[in-house]
Amino acid sequence: MTTNSTTSSSFAAWPDRLRRSAIVLMAVMLGLSASVMFGGLSLQHAGLIFICVLGAALVPWSLHHAVPVTDDQAGMRPAEAPVVQALVGGMPEAAVLLDRAGRVLHFNVAAAQLAPALRKNELALFALRTPEIITALRQAIATRESQRATYVDRVPIERWMEVIVTPLLLPTAFGGTEYCILMTFHDQTPLRRVEEMRADFVANASHELRTPLAALSGFIDTLQGPARDDVRARERFLGIMHAQATRMARLIDDLLSLSRVELSAHxxxxxxxxxxxxxxxxxxxxxxxxxxxxxxxxxxxxxxxxxxxxxxxxxxxxxxxxxxxxxxxxxxxxxxxxxxxxxxxxxxxxxxxxxxxxxxxxxxxxxxxxxxxxxxxxxxxxxxxxxxxxxxxxxxxxxxxxxxxxxxxxxxxxxxxxxxxxxxxxxxxxx
CATH class of the missing domain: 3.30.565.10 (Histidine kinase-like ATPase, C-terminal domain)
Structure with a gap:
């Protein structure tokens, strides 16, 4: 089905090719007529030459069907095409498209909020002055390989960001390619804060449990040793141990309750x-x-x-x-x-x-x-x-x-x- 439609479109394009080649064919015809009349060229040879020229005019040289290019697109760079701008603009995270020299070609709203100093046709390094970003961008330009870097953005609030610099080859309208660079920024702040919260939580919980556990261990050693036969000391130590055990039980109960509530928070x-x-x-x-x-x-x-x-x-x-x-x-x-x-x-x-x-x-x-x-x-x-x-x-x-x-x-x-x-x-x- 695809072959038939392709063949039909090729035959439908022949009249257009004939119109575009009319002047060339007329010139060839006049030249062959003059050669037959004055140059001694036989009519049979002239007809054969004309058929060859006609076939060359009708049959396309490209093996692939060319995509029509409008006048507006003819002088447009691939990175400036509407589809490329739409893709960059539709990315959910901050994205900046650069040319091979590091000049800004396009960026989305999230990137404008992240770096308000970004301007089209200006070097991205003017707006992104973080050393980690500069190093990753220069390495990507030099090696043409993807680079990753993590940095901390402290203004207006502290945020942990990851930038991925990816070299791209965008196809041109005439079958070539153009070298560009795509920079995407990913906010790692929620993950970092969860990790810090978990670390603080474990540290605080272990610290809170360490004190009553140490007290219980010390009193047990005392009751098994020097205070084994001391009734007054035993009663006093048992009271303290009961208080410490109750404290640990409340702490564990609160930890479990908090975990249950957080798991069902949604x-x-x-x-x-x-x-x-x-x-x-x-x-x-x-x-x-x-x-x-x-x-x-x-x-x-x-x-x-x-x-x-x-x-x-x-x-x-x-x-x-x-x-x-x-x-x-x-x-x-x-x-x-x-x-x-x-x-x-x-x-x-x-x-x-x-x-x-x-x-x-x-x-x-x-x-x-x-x-x-x-x-x-x-x-x-x-x-x-x-x-x-x-x-x-x-x-x-x-x-x-x-x-x-x-x-x-x-x-x-x-x-x-x-x-x-x-x-x-x-x-x-x-x-």
Missing amino acids: VRPDTLVDIVPLVHQVIDGLEPLASERQVTIEAEFPNTAVTIAGDTEELLRLFENLIENGLKYGASGGRVAVSLTEPSTNDGSEIRFAVRDFGPGIAPEHLPRLTERFYRVDVGDSRAQGGTGLGLSLVKHIVQRHRGRLLIESVFGHGATFTACFPTLKGAAKE
């Missing part, structure tokens, strides 16, 4: 939960701690059910962490206010659960980092209170999984307020 809970009885359940369970710390819990809830799409166990953990923190770190204020408010109008606004203590408050420089893993305002006080440094990080991830947000407000010396905002069912349906 799956939004869809079970309808009335959070009013959940908060009452948490407050009743923390009454012994409130009595021990001599703190009064002031609760303010609506008389009707407050229903959200959520995970019951995670919500219980969230309410427990926030109220327990208020009882532990705001005990000096003598009271903790727990409130649950619904939006005033049914417009899809937020449901807010707030815990306010009247303790010493939190200094402003600590507020941005409170939800980081293992971050503590006062390490000694946190460990004395039995904290693991993971409570607020767990709260943040639970709130985010429920498509809400966590607000932290504090005036140093006047207490702190932690507010978990959840979308209403109407707002969740809109999302």
